[in-house]
Amino acid sequence: MKFNSWFVSSFLISFIVLIPVITVFASFFETTSNYYEILKNTFLVEYIFNSLTLLLSVLLLTFIIGTGAAYLVSFYRFPGSEFFKWALILSFAVPPYIYAYSLTAFFENYGTAFTILKNLFGEANYNKNIPKFDGMFGAILSISFSLYAYVYILTRASFLYQSQNLIDLGKNLGFSRFKSFFKVILPAARPAIVAGLSLVAMETLAEFGAVDFFSINTLTTGIYNSWIYFDDLAFANRISFFLLLFIFSLFILENLSRRRAKYHFNSKGGLKQKVKIKLFGINAFLAFIFCFFIFFVSFLFPLSQMLYWTIKFPENLFDLEITNLVLNTLYLVLLSSLVLIIFSLISNYGNRVSNNKTLNFLSTLSISGYAIPGVILAIAFITFIAWFDDSIIKSFGFSSIKKIFIGSVFGLVLVYFIRFYSLAFNGIKSGYEKMNISVDESAYLLGYSKRKTFTNIHIPFLRNSLLFIIILISLEIIRELPITLILRPFNFETFATTAYISASEDLLEAAAVPSLFLILIASLFIIVTSKYILRENNE
Amino acid sequence: MRRNGERMKKVTIFALITSLFVSTFSIANEVSVFNARHYKADAELYSKFTNLTGIKVNLINGKSGALEKRIISEGADSSADLYITADAGRCGAMDAKGTLQGGLTSPAIKSAVPKTFRTSKWVGIAKRARIIYYSPERVTGAELSGMTYEGLADPKWKGRLVIRKSSNIYNKSLVASLIKNNGKAATAAWAEGVVANMARTPTGNDRAQIMAVAAGEADIAVANTYYLALMLSGKKGAEQQEAAKKVKAFFPNQNDRGTHMNVSCAALVKGAPNKANAIKLVEFLLTPDSQEHFTNNTFEFPMIDGVSPSPLVVNNLGLDFKQDMKTKLASYGKNQAAAVEVMTAAGWK
Numbered sequence: 070m071k072f073n074s075w076f077v078s079s080f081l082i083s084f085i086v087l088i089p090v091i092t093v094f095a096s097f098f099e100t101t102s103n104y105y106e107i108l109k110n111t112f113l114v115e116y117i118f119n120s121l122t123l124l125l126s127v128l129l130l131t132f133i134i135g136t137g138a139a140y141l142v143s144f145y146r147f148p149g150s151e152f153f154k155w156a157l158i159l160s161f162a163v164p165p166y167i168y169a170y171s172l173t174a175f176f177e178n179y180g181t182a183f184t185i186l187k188n189l190f191g192e193a194n195y196n197k198n199i200p201k202f203d204g205m206f207g208a209i210l211s212i213s214f215s216l217y218a219y220v221y222i223l224t225r226a227s228f229l230y231q232s233q234n235l236i237d238l239g240k241n242l243g244f245s246r247f248k249s250f251f252k253v254i255l256p257a258a259r260p261a262i263v264a265g266l267s268l269v270a271m272e273t274l275a276e277f278g279a280v281d282f283f284s285i286n287t288l289t290t291g292i293y294n295s296w297i298y299f300d301d302l303a304f305a306n307r308i309s310f311f312l313l314l315f316i317f318s319l320f321i322l323e324n325l326s327r328r329r330a331k332y333h334f335n336s337k338g339g340l341k342q343k344v345k346i347k348l349f350g351i352n353a354f355l356a357f358i359f360c361f362f363i364f365f366v367s368f369l370f371p372l373s374q375m376l377y378w379t380i381k382f383p384e385n386l387f388d389l390e391i392t393n394l395v396l397n398t399l400y401l402v403l404l405s406s407l408v409l410i411i412f413s414l415i416s417n418y419g420n421r422v423s424n425n426k427t428l429n430f431l432s433t434l435s436i437s438g439y440a441i442p443g444v445i446l447a448i449a450f451i452t453f454i455a456w457f458d459d460s461i462i463k464s465f466g467f468s469s470i471k472k473i474f475i476g477s478v479f480g481l482v483l484v485y486f487i488r489f490y491s492l493a494f495n496g497i498k499s500g501y502e503k504m505n506i507s508v509d510e511s512a513y514l515l516g517y518s519k520r521k522t523f524t525n526i527h528i529p530f531l532r533n534s535l536l537f538i539i540i541l542i543s544l545e546i547i548r549e550l551p552i553t554l555i556l557r558p559f560n561f562e563t564f565a566t567t568a569y570i571s572a573s574e575d576l577l578e579a580a581a582v583p584s585l586f587l588i589l590i591a592s593l594f595i596i597v598t599s600k601y602i603l604r605e606n607n608e
Numbered sequence: 609m610r611r612n613g614e615r616m617k618k619v620t621i622f623a624l625i626t627s628l629f630v631s632t633f634s635i636a637n638e639v640s641v642f643n644a645r646h647y648k649a650d651a652e653l654y655s656k657f658t659n660l661t662g663i664k665v666n667l668i669n670g671k672s673g674a675l676e677k678r679i680i681s682e683g684a685d686s687s688a689d690l691y692i693t694a695d696a697g698r699c700g701a702m703d704a705k706g707t708l709q710g711g712l713t714s715p716a717i718k719s720a721v722p723k724t725f726r727t728s729k730w731v732g733i734a735k736r737a738r739i740i741y742y743s744p745e746r747v748t749g750a751e752l753s754g755m756t757y758e759g760l761a762d763p764k765w766k767g768r769l770v771i772r773k774s775s776n777i778y779n780k781s782l783v784a785s786l787i788k789n790n791g792k793a794a795t796a797a798w799a800e801g802v803v804a805n806m807a808r809t810p811t812g813n814d815r816a817q818i819m820a821v822a823a824g825e826a827d828i829a830v831a832n833t834y835y836l837a838l839m840l841s842g843k844k845g846a847e848q849q850e851a852a853k854k855v856k857a858f859f860p861n862q863n864d865r866g867t868h869m870n871v872s873c874a875a876l877v878k879g880a881p882n883k884a885n886a887i888k889l890v891e892f893l894l895t896p897d898s899q900e901h902f903t904n905n906t907f908e909f910p911m912i913d914g915v916s917p918s919p920l921v922v923n924n925l926g927l928d929f930k931q932d933m934k935t936k937l938a939s940y941g942k943n944q945a946a947a948v949e950v951m952t953a954a955g956w957k
Binding site: 112177178179180183184187194196197201203204284293294296381382388448451452454455458459469471472475476554555557558559560562566570571573574575576578579 | 640645646647648666667668669670671673674677678681682683685687773775809811812813814815816819820822823824825835843844845847848850851952
């Protein structure tokens with residue numbers, strides 16, 4: 070075992086990321102009041118039932134939408150197919166909570182749908198005939214139409230790898246298009262689909278904004294509520310335990326599918342350009358309609374609802390300090406990306422040079438941060454700092470360190486770091502996996518120091534992975550809600566927090582302006598990098 | 609020389625890093641507000657206060673739960689001076705957790721706010737009532753005559769009532785006041801009656817309840833006073849303005865203790881670094897100018913005498929109703945846990 074500086078730093082990083090998990094489990098041993106004991110069991114059953122309903126419905130919907138769209142744009146040419154190829158990723162720009170605002174704004178009594186009907190057909194009470202998309206159903210739609218892009222991107226990438234032979238195989242066997250889709254194409258893309266779905270699953274279980282907006286009690290909002298309102302850490306931890314069970318099984322599933330995925334993706338024949346089948350007549354029309362419907366519902370609909378409200382209530386536009394919000398968002402994005410990239414590089418490199426089993430195990434555990442809902446991370450972080458400050462720092466007679474961590478940009482970025490570390494770590498890891506260890510050995514033979522090998526050989530080689538990670542992190546941070554909400558400093562807002570706060574105060578129309586800007590900024594970002602997002606996955 | 613340069617470099621870096629944190633420690637003439645009321649009007653009042661006194665108001669906006677948790681975790685080192693939120697039940701619950709301190713007892717505060725609406729640790733800064741809205745087309749005067757909160761459980765309202773979820777703080781406080789007046793057992797039976805009368809599973813905010821009556825989904829709704837005025841003001845668009853005209857307001861319990869009242873409250877946080885400034889800010893919020901600003905923008909009732917509510921409130925809701933001055937608002941926080949228990953047991957979603 071070599072305890073060099075690389076080892077120590079990557080050990081420290083893993084440890085920091087693990088702090089929230091340790092905190093949650095450590096508080097298992099705290100005593101609490103048993104006032105709600107009778108009610109807890111009712112709650113717990115409801116939380117689990119709601120989480121399961123939400124999870125399964127979202128998985129089903131994102132599977133149908135994601136694989137359906139990926140199949141169409143990967144194998145066929147039809148009007149708009151080149152456009153939809155990247156336009157379908159735009160749904161990433163609309164976080165579930167903004168989708169939820171749009172659904173409510175459009176379908177509520179006397180909402181936008183009512184206005185449209187009134188303008189078309191004159192005065193009447195249309196409210197009873199307008200379907201209401203709220204509660205559980207609303208949450209399912211909001212999350213699905215925002216997250217299906219995970220399944221779409223990964224499945225599409227895997228379809229591109231499938232050699233033409235597979236499609237020909239179906240044809241040769243005399244299968245119909247539907248039959249070869251289900252019997253040949255889908256099974257071959259299974260690892261990618263599972264990987265996409267498990268990302269969807271983790272985000273769904275961690276979802277806070279939309280679920281809270283529709284006031285549905287899931288495990289995540291349940292943890293938040295019992296912690297916050299009942300001050301009942303033990304109950305919160307009992308729920309966390311169930312949630313972690315869910316998440317760990319997903320985690321294992323995802324890892325298994327990824328392991329299998331290697332066999333498929335490494336085949337060299339996969340890179341051959343396929344000839345897409347041109348669709349005609351009714352088939353071309355149906356394919357177009359399917360893709361357009363998804364594009365419309367997932368992106369155009371929330372965008373236009375927010376735009377409509379911004380125009381209808383323009384006074385809100387002037388109330389917003391837009392420059393400030395843009396600067397705050399950019400500041401957080403830049404700072405967090407920088408910190409995440411630097412430390413994930415160090416940690417990955419530390420793993421590579423020290424090749425230590427304990428460290429490997431720690432890193433694997435520490436990437437679980439992504440699976441833990443932001444709300445819980447933020448609360449656990451505050452709990453930990455408060456404990457650390459009260460029982461350690463103060464016992465040595467130092468002054469309180471709470472203000473350095475709680476309500477500061479430093480603390481905020483630190484928790485972002487914990488939450489998104491796995492995105493950065495895994496991204497760099499997969500980059501490193503493509504690079505044989507013999508490259509390092511050759512470098513050492515040439516007299517390169519470890520540091521020189523790192524800066525002159527590894528960094529240039531990893532450039533593409535790094536860019537992709539920055540894109541992902543930036544999108545996540547632009548949309549991030551619960552951590553920012555709980556930990557931000559005084560007088561510091563982002564588009565996400567402004568929108569959420571207006572919405573929770575029954576000022577949905579005021580939430581429209583920041584929501585619109587959030588969508589526009591994220592869309593711009595996606596459009597600029599879309600070629601990259603799509604290409605990266607082909608490699 | 610070179611070593612000196614190196615050292616200078618290190619010192620500069622160290623200074624830069626510390627300056628990142630130090631800004632939070634700087635001593636200034638300021639007051640830090642944890643604010644769970646996000647009305648635009650409030651922000652305008654705070655900047656007025658700064659112009660008048662030179663005291664900077666630091667704001668952190670957020671949902672009450674998260675703000676409360678942060679105040680509790682920061683404990684004695686809290687950066688918060690004042691916690692401002694929109695329900696006496698929340699201020700009461702914070703008091704019960706030992707996170708507040710006494711001190712809001714200046715003559716200015718005591719003379720402005722009636723005893724029912726304050727303690728030494730928190731005071732009401734604007735009033736609202738939680739009342740019944742009805743459809744004049746479908747509800748007769750005879751049906752409503754002598755109507756009380758207790759009467760919401762009357763089987764004659766079966767399938768005709770809409771009200772928010774039990775997790776809503778306004779409902780928790782309303783039910784807490786019923787427990788205070790009628791006892792827990794009677795309120796438990798009442799909650800079951802209310803659930804049996806519901807026209808739909810609770811969904812949406814207070815405004816959505818009023819619109820449900822306008823749209824014909826239900827005949828009566830329970831919601832706060834300022835929502836109807838807000839809809840009538842046109843700030844929510846022409847459709848909601850029209851919808852609001854289809855419902856009427858009714859103030860319950862006029863023949864006994866009076867209508868259930870609630871407040872937006874300002875609470876003094878334990879360990880507040882700027883306690884004196886915090887008290888000044890509360891006093892400022894209770895001046896006639898500030899109160900008028902509240903009433904015209906948020907459509908709440910003024911906390912102090914001598915200020916009239918917005919004309920929209922006066923004309924459409926009426927003014928001369930009997931307020932419940934008997935039930936101390938401090939009881940909302942105390943009975944909150946029991947209220948949640950009662951509603952949950954009744955199957956109130």
